Amino acid sequence: MAFVNYYELLNIQQTADEETIRQAIRTTRKRFRQLEGSPDLDQRSMAEKKIAQIAEAEKTLLDAAARQQYDAGFSQQAAAAQQAAAAQQATTGDLLDDARQYYRNGDIRNAMYAAKEATQVHREDPDAWYLRANIDVEAGDYGDANFSVNQALKFAPDAPKLYGLLGEIADAEKRYGDAEQSFRKAADLDPQNGYYVGRIAWALMDQRKNDDSLNLIRQASKSFPGDEYVKRTHINLLLTDISWNQSNNADATVFFYSNPKQVQLGKDRLLEIDSLGAINDPELKANVEKERASVMAAAARKFRWPGVGYLAGRVVLWFVIFFIIGLVFSGSEGVAMLGILVETGVIGYFAYIKMFPYGWMVNKELGGEASTKTGLQ
Secondary structure: OOOOOHHHHHOOOOOOOHHHHHHHHHHHHHHHHHHOOOOOHHHHHHHHHHHHHHHHHHHHHOOHHHHHHHHHOHHHHHHHHHHHHHHHHOOOOOHHHHHHHHHHOOOHHHHHHHHHHHHHHOOOOHHHHHHHHHHHHHHOOHHHHHHHHHHHHHHOOOOHHHHHHHHHHHHHOOOHHHHHHHHHHHHHHOOOOHHHHHHHHHHHHHOOOHHHHHHHHHHHHHHOOOOHHHHHHHHHHHHHHHHHOOEEOOOOOOEEOOOHHHHHHHHHHHHHHHHOOOOOOHHHHHHHHHHHHHHHHHHHOOOOOOOHHHHHHHHHHHHHHHHHHHHHHHOOHHHHHHHHHHHHHHHHHHHHHHHOOOHHHHHHHHHOOOOEOOOOO
16 A cells, blocks of 8 residues: 555644644544535545545554554655655656546645646646646645636636635635635536535634524525535534534633533534434544534533532632731731731622623533633533
């Protein structure tokens, strides 16, 4: 089997820790899952290849022994892969066909070389420029990708796939508003294609316009019944909405339920997922079931406001502490008592906000969860 540089695939350093790897896998997989529904055969083929490689990377890099073995031979195998790539570059035939084949196979290095040569030969062929732009996106050369799309638009100004690719470029650069507009243009030119509508919905979700995103994909599910890509997108957007309405750790990588409103939203979204019918994608089905288990576990947990004993104990504790501080630093008993009254007032205020409206903070403290105040409250 051909060597694959998993670190290059995930755009991370070889020294990346486990959490960085997990985050990179989530981000990279999301991108190629989106491309699975592309109307362009080359793009779909490449995405399928990349998804398989991501699965291999996940199994290897998240297993300590497997990663150690992979890293042990990494330098040697990477050098051999580069030598093989150089040899292939020297024996190319029809450059456009070669570029397409390299791209479909996920061999971006060779594809990039062949595509740039091909556009020198096929200067007025919009498909050649389109292919080059697709390859540039995968290589992370967004400037050249944008240039190539605009070259293609000179010869095919009404091609929806070109505006779709402009949306891809904007999405890769995290310009989600621009991505939305480009995908809308593509959808206007090809209104019978559910893929572009799905990408608009993703761009809205990435802008945190959750309601707009879900309303759009719900309408798309009605307009494109039986479209597997639209269905998968609908489910993924519902799962994303659940996550972004939960509380999360400070690094925003671990989401969990911290109050009854979040649990109810999770239940509602899962019911909507169930209404869409059977899930054919094993990975997506596993994600749904994992979320269902989290909702059930959270629903069984008791979300409660702090009790009187809890608050009274805290007030007494801090009263004693500040009383001692006041005696030590005030210099007189009268001033000490005044200080104690002020300090007790401060304690009372914090005890109040501890109870109203931030009861979720007590759940966090009592449950040992390290969360930040995010999500639906």
